[in-house]
Amino acid sequence: MTTAEAVPETALDRRRTDDVLLEVENLRVYYDTDAGQVKAVDDVSFTLRRGERMGLVGESGSGKTTMAMALMRLHKPPAVIAGGTVTLDGVKLLDLNDEEMRQTRLRDIALVPQGAMNSLNPVYRVRDQIVDGIKHHTPKGEMPGKEVVNERVYELLNSVGLDGNVADMYPHELSGGMKQRVALAVATSLRPKMILADEPTSALDVVVQRQIMLTLEQLQQEMQASVLLVGHDMGLMAQFADVLGVMYAGHLVEFAPIAEIFEDPKHPYTKKLISSLPDIQVKGTFTGIEGLPPTLVVPPPGCRFHPRCPIYNDDEDFRGEFVDLRGSLDTGLCTTVDPPLKEMEPRRWVACHLYEGDA
Amino acid sequence: MATQTLDRPAPGSATDEDNVLELKNVTKVFGGGIMRRNLTIAVDNVSMGVPKANPGITAVAGESGSGKTTLARLMLGIIPPTEGSILFNDRDVATLSRRERTEFRREVQPIMQDPFEVYNPFYKVDHVLMAPVNNFGLARNKSEARDLVVESLETVGLRHQETLGRFPHQLSGGQRQRIMVARALLLKPRIIVADEPVSMVDASLRATILGSIDLLNKELGIAVIYITHDLTTAFQISDNILVMYRGSVVETGRVEDVIQNPQHPYTQLLVESIPRPDPKERWGRDMASQETGSDVSDVGCRFAPRCPFVMSECTVEMPPLYRTGDTQAAQCYLHREGSLGDVMSVSDVFKSYA
Ligand SMILES: Nc1ncnc2c1ncn2[C@@H]1O[C@H](COP(=O)(O)OP(=O)(O)OP(=O)(O)O)[C@@H](O)[C@H]1O
Ligand code: SF4
Ligand SMILES: [Mg+2]
Numbered sequence: 010m011t012t013a014e015a016v017p018e019t020a021l022d023r024r025r026t027d028d029v030l031l032e033v034e035n036l037r038v039y040y041d042t043d044a045g046q047v048k049a050v051d052d053v054s055f056t057l058r059r060g061e062r063m064g065l066v067g068e069s070g071s072g073k074t075t076m077a078m079a080l081m082r083l084h085k086p087p088a089v090i091a092g093g094t095v096t097l098d099g100v101k102l103l104d105l106n107d108e109e110m111r112q113t114r115l116r117d118i119a120l121v122p123q124g125a126m127n128s129l130n131p132v133y134r135v136r137d138q139i140v141d142g143i144k145h146h147t148p149k150g151e152m153p154g155k156e157v158v159n160e161r162v163y164e165l166l167n168s169v170g171l172d173g174n175v176a177d178m179y180p181h182e183l184s185g186g187m188k189q190r191v192a193l194a195v196a197t198s199l200r201p202k203m204i205l206a207d208e209p210t211s212a213l214d215v216v217v218q219r220q221i222m223l224t225l226e227q228l229q230q231e232m233q234a235s236v237l238l239v240g241h242d243m244g245l246m247a248q249f250a251d252v253l254g255v256m257y258a259g260h261l262v263e264f265a266p267i268a269e270i271f272e273d274p275k276h277p278y279t280k281k282l283i284s285s286l287p288d289i290q291v292k293g294t295f296t297g298i299e300g301l302p303p304t305l306v307v308p309p310p311g312c313r314f315h316p317r318c319p320i321y322n323d324d325e326d327f328r329g330e331f332v333d334l335r336g337s338l339d340t341g342l343c344t345t346v347d348p349p350l351k352e353m354e355p356r357r358w359v360a361c362h363l364y365e366g367d368a
Numbered sequence: 369m370a371t372q373t374l375d376r377p378a379p380g381s382a383t384d385e386d387n388v389l390e391l392k393n394v395t396k397v398f399g400g401g402i403m404r405r406n407l408t409i410a411v412d413n414v415s416m417g418v419p420k421a422n423p424g425i426t427a428v429a430g431e432s433g434s435g436k437t438t439l440a441r442l443m444l445g446i447i448p449p450t451e452g453s454i455l456f457n458d459r460d461v462a463t464l465s466r467r468e469r470t471e472f473r474r475e476v477q478p479i480m481q482d483p484f485e486v487y488n489p490f491y492k493v494d495h496v497l498m499a500p501v502n503n504f505g506l507a508r509n510k511s512e513a514r515d516l517v518v519e520s521l522e523t524v525g526l527r528h529q530e531t532l533g534r535f536p537h538q539l540s541g542g543q544r545q546r547i548m549v550a551r552a553l554l555l556k557p558r559i560i561v562a563d564e565p566v567s568m569v570d571a572s573l574r575a576t577i578l579g580s581i582d583l584l585n586k587e588l589g590i591a592v593i594y595i596t597h598d599l600t601t602a603f604q605i606s607d608n609i610l611v612m613y614r615g616s617v618v619e620t621g622r623v624e625d626v627i628q629n630p631q632h633p634y635t636q637l638l639v640e641s642i643p644r645p646d647p648k649e650r651w652g653r654d655m656a657s658q659e660t661g662s663d664v665s666d667v668g669c670r671f672a673p674r675c676p677f678v679m680s681e682c683t684v685e686m687p688p689l690y691r692t693g694d695t696q697a698a699q700c701y702l703h704r705e706g707s708l709g710d711v712m713s714v715s716d717v718f719k720s721y722a
Contacts, residue, residue, distance in 0.1 A: 042538065044530070069542025069573055184433050214431030214597045215641040219651055241542075243571055244600075244643035248651050267647045285575050286645045287604045289627055298576075301525050 030235045031057040031080075031203055036093035038072070038079045045306040049075040049088070051259035054350065055358070057252075059202070062229065062236045064246035064267070066282070067256030068302050073239045076256075077205050080237070081120050082110050098202055115146035119201040121192050121209045128192065129180040135191050136162050136176040142195045165194040168231075169224050186217035190224065197228050204229065207239040222249050243286055247271060252356070255279050258303045258313040261350055264358040275359040277318050311344040312362065318343070320363060338363055385458060387417035387715070388558055388591070389443065389476065394452035396438050410438040412615035412686075413452070415713035418559055422722065423591030425582070427602035427623060429638070430612035436595045439612070440563045443593065444478050474504050477552045479562040493539070493547055494532050497521075500555055520550040523580055525573055542573070549577055556588060563595040578605050599642055603627045608718045611635050614670035617689065620714045621696030622721050631698040634671045669700070677702060689714070695721045 038050035049072040057063050065073050078084040080095055082102060095102040097118055105113060114120075122128050129138055139162050144152060152158075163173045169190040180188055189209060196204060206225065210218040226249065229236050238249060246253055246267065253270045255263040255278065263276040274280045281298050298317055303309050315321045320335055321343045342348075342362045350360040396411040412435070418426075428436050441447045442454060445461050454461045456472045464472055497517045500506070507513035518528045524546040536544055545565060552560050562581065566574040582605055584590045596602050602609055602623065609626050611619040611634065619632040630636045643651060668683040669675070675682065681701055689697045690707035697711045711717055 040538075042534075044533070069546075070540040074540065185431065214429075214434070214638060215599065215643065216637050217431055219641040219643070241571065241574070242643065244645040247645045247647040248643040271645070271647055282571055283645075285571050287571075287575070287600050288645070289600055289603045289639070289642065292604055292624075298573075301522065301527055302573075304527060304530055306530070 028059045029056045030059040030061075030098055031237075032094075032096040033080070034094045034096075036076065036079065036095065037091040038075050038084060038088055039091045040075075041087040041089065042306075047305045048259050048308065049305055050079065051305075051308075053093075053256075053259075053261045055254055055261060055264050057203075057235050057237065059235060060230070060233045062226070062238065062249060062251045064250030064253045065237060065239045065256065066241060066243065066246060066253065068258075069241075070302055070305075071256040072259045072305075073256055074207055077120070077207050077237065077239050080205060081114060081118060083114075083120065112146060112148060115142060115196070115201060116199045117201055118203040118205065119196040119199070121189075121196045121204065121206040129188055131180050133179070134176065135166075135178055135180070135183075138191065139165060139176075139195055139198055143198050146199060161198070165198055166191075168197070168228060169194045170220070184217075185213050186221060189213060189217075189221050193221070193225060193228065197232065197234075200232050201234060202232075203235050203237070205237045205239070208241070209238070210245070211240070211242075218245070219248075225249075243282065255282070258308055259305055260313060260347075260360060261358075262314070262360045264350070264356075266356060269357065275353070275357070275364065276314075276361050277320050277363070278314050281319060311342065311346055312348050312360075314361075315343040335363075339365070386419050386421070387455070388420045388423075388457060390417040390455040390458075391415055391442070392453050392455070392713075394442060394449045394454060396435075396442060396447065397450045398438075409615045411435045411442065411449075414439065414617055415452075415715075416610070417713060417715040418591045418593070419715070419719075419722070423559075423585070423589065424607035424718070424722070425585050425592040425594055425605055426608040426610065426718070427606035428593060428595045428610045428612060429597060429599055429602050431597060433614075434612040435615040436597075436612055437563055438615075440478070440561045440593070440595055443559075443561050444476055445472060474555060475558040477555050477557040477560050479548045479552045479560060479565045489536055491535075492532070493534050493536065496547055497532075497551055497554065500551060504555065506554065516554060517550075520553045521547075523553055524550045525576055526550065546573075546577065549581070553580065553584070556584075557590060559591045559593065560584065561593045561595070564597070565594075566596075566598075566601065574601065581605070599627055599638060608714075610714055611638070616670060616686070616699060617714055618671065618700070619696070619698045620689070620711075621693075621717050625693070625696045629696075631692045631696060631703060632671075632700050633675050633677055633702070635698075691717065 034054050036050055036053045037048070040047040040049055053076060067073055075084065075088060079088070079090055084090070090103060102110065102113065140158055143158065162176050166173055166175055171187065171190055175183070175187065183191065210221050213221065222245065225236065240246065250267045253265060253267050254261050255276065257278050263274070263279045270279060271283060274283050287293065303313055303316065309316055312318065320338065321340055323335070339362065346362070348360045348362045350358050351364070352358050353364055392415055394411060394414050395409065398408045398410055428439060430436050442449055445454070448462055456464065459468060461472065497520070498513065501513045501516060507516055521528050521531055526543060526546055531539070531543070531547065549565050560581070565581070566577050578601060581592055585592050594602065594606055606623045609620065609623045610617050611626065611632065613634050619626055619630065619635045626635060627639060630639050641651065668685055669687055672678045672682040679701060687699050687701045689699045689711040690703040691697045691709050691711050692703045692707065695717065697717050
């Protein structure tokens with residue numbers, strides 16, 4: 010072919026353009042409370058590619074769980090989706106009726122909830138927990154026969170590294186790690202395109218954590234599913250994620266490939282996060298980010314981070330690093346204009362006035 | 369051996385008067401009934417003391433189900449031991465008078481792990497914080513009580529406007545956890561037993577909360593038992609560590625030594641599995657020592673089914689805690705040769721470098 014349009018695409022180009030699995034646009038999730046509206050997720054947008062693993066971190070209360078639950082439409086009142094769209098493989102999830110959404114869950118998008126280990130029903134054997142999940146999300150008349158289902162149960166248990174005999178056990182007979190594996194088996198039973206996992210390993214020791222995360226990675230790669238992993242452990246994110254989203258006070262403030270987040274964090278909050286990571290080589294002092302997280306009912310004007318921002322407040326520790334940038338920062342903007350999330354380079358999004366000119 | 373004649377009480381001997389709280393050969397077994405296979409030995413023959421002077425911070429590390437939370441509940445007097453005894457100021461906690469019991473309740477304060485369960489869902493957050501202020505008479509009047517509460521909330525990074533007046537389910541997981549920390553701060557007790565106080569907060573806030581716990585220890589001399597599965601923060605904040613596996617203390621000693629030079633195969637595996645915050649250094653793919661569901665052992669070393677170095681004696685009898693160095697001890701037959709003696713109470717190891 011000779012026409013300009015027919016320049017052969019590389020695999021990378023194709024991924025870049027076509028392979029968006031999840032697209033979240035201007036999502037808002039609010040809680041209606043007596044004290045006012047808690048804007049837990051406020052105007053969040055990002056895209057996730059097929060087969061990609063995204064981590065989502067952010068301060069406690071910044072809206073991570075609220076967002077994950079809303080993506081599944083499992084948010085509970087007084088939470089309401091106040092705006093935005095969620096598109097999964099071309100399907101607008103927020104437009105589906107309840108029955109359609111129920112069919113979509115587990116089949117297309119599945120959740121490993123926060124504290125999943127305790128989400129198993131104590132009076133059901135493992136087999137029944139898995140079969141129930143399959144039944145509940147399979148259209149009437151499409152449920153395969155008993156033998157096929159049992160076969161699938163063993164297959165699933167094996168895929169998460171458990172023996173078949175675990176099928177006949179009750180949750181209390183399993184260790185925390187084994188329960189978490191069962192939760193993974195349930196979540197992947199219908200081979201979803203997208204797996205959401207909210208702090209799936211926060212109660213487990215690191216040995217089991219590594220095994221669970223490697224198992225999740227294996228399943229995800231085998232199914233070519235995308236993963237959204239919500240958590241706090243930057244170590245875990247470094248090990249698992251391809252891209253990382255950082256939330257602060259209901260906003261997504263940074264989104265970038267994981268290596269770039271560690272090498273060159275852009276947003277001052279991310280900077281602080283990276284610089285306060287402890288290790289096991291030297292005992293240091295504990296320095297968190299000064300000040301309180303903001304209220305989500307009446308967020309600070311302008312940039313929500315400005316009351317605690319080391320750049321805006323000209324924090325000594327950061328002077329060296331940011332001296333040039335700060336020189337060109339219009340600090341007046343920080344207190345008056347909420348910085349929008351802007352793409353600085355492909356797949357590098359930041360919401361901060363420091364980079365105003367660069368976008 | 370010389371080290372055996374150290375100031376260590378013989379097993380089962382009189383109590384150690386330097387300790388404010390002492391666990392003597394404490395075992396806790398759950399379940400039972402007719403079926404023996406339903407028995408769970410949650411804590412298996414643990415002895416340790418919390419000294420009155422310079423108590424330090426002691427981490428208890430281990431996976432979920434290793435007995436950490438049970439150990440915490442025993443220390444707090446929430447559940448009685450099946451065997452052994454727990455002493456508070458040399459008095460058995462099981463037989464305290466009413467007055468002594470009130471004192472015990474005030475002096476040994478929990479920061480419990482599961483923020484989803486500890487709260488009565490029908491009480492507002494205010495109750496969780498006001499109740500101790502009222503019960504222990506910490507304030508002279510209402511406004512002073514409120515000031516105390518507001519101050520303690522701010523110490524843990526919570527805004528009272530958004531916390532007071534709310535029900536527990538209206539807060540995020542990490543926010544609920546911090547209420548528990550604020551509650552303990554209010555009471556300024558002798559001992560704080562903190563069960564995973566920061567498992568659900570971000571790195572920056574974790575630093576802030578651990579910093580305030582550290583301050584309580586250094587400034588007010590409050591002993592802290594820091595229960596966690598996170599070895600990095602254990603290393604950062606503690607002086608001593610106990611590593612638990614299925615109810616037993618498998619390794620103990622000075623935290624720097626245990627974490628930088630682990631002697632028990634389980635601790636070695638733990639340290640190696642810490643997720644390093646560096647995407648260029650991804651962890652190995654090796655899935656060795658994975659639990660598959662058919663590896664439960666109730667004789668010998670509990671770790672034997674997963675241990676890469678397992679020997680025949682390991683599956684016959686539980687090894688003792690061998691002192692592997694001046695500041696460290698490991699419950700593993702690999703250290704029988706060259707051991708400096710058996711350790712009866714883990715605090716004896718701590719004493720050698722305190
Ligand atoms: N039912 C509710 N009613 C009112 N506000 C709520 C409710 N549930 C959560 N919130 C508020 O919404 C905000 C976001 O909460 P969310 O649970 O999404 O945070 P998170 O980022 O997952 O936090 P964590 O890391 O602590 O789990 C918080 O300020 C929280 O107090
Ligand atoms: S916009 Fe201003 S206040 Fe906000 S993070 Fe950037 S520099 Fe700091
Ligand atoms: Mg959450």
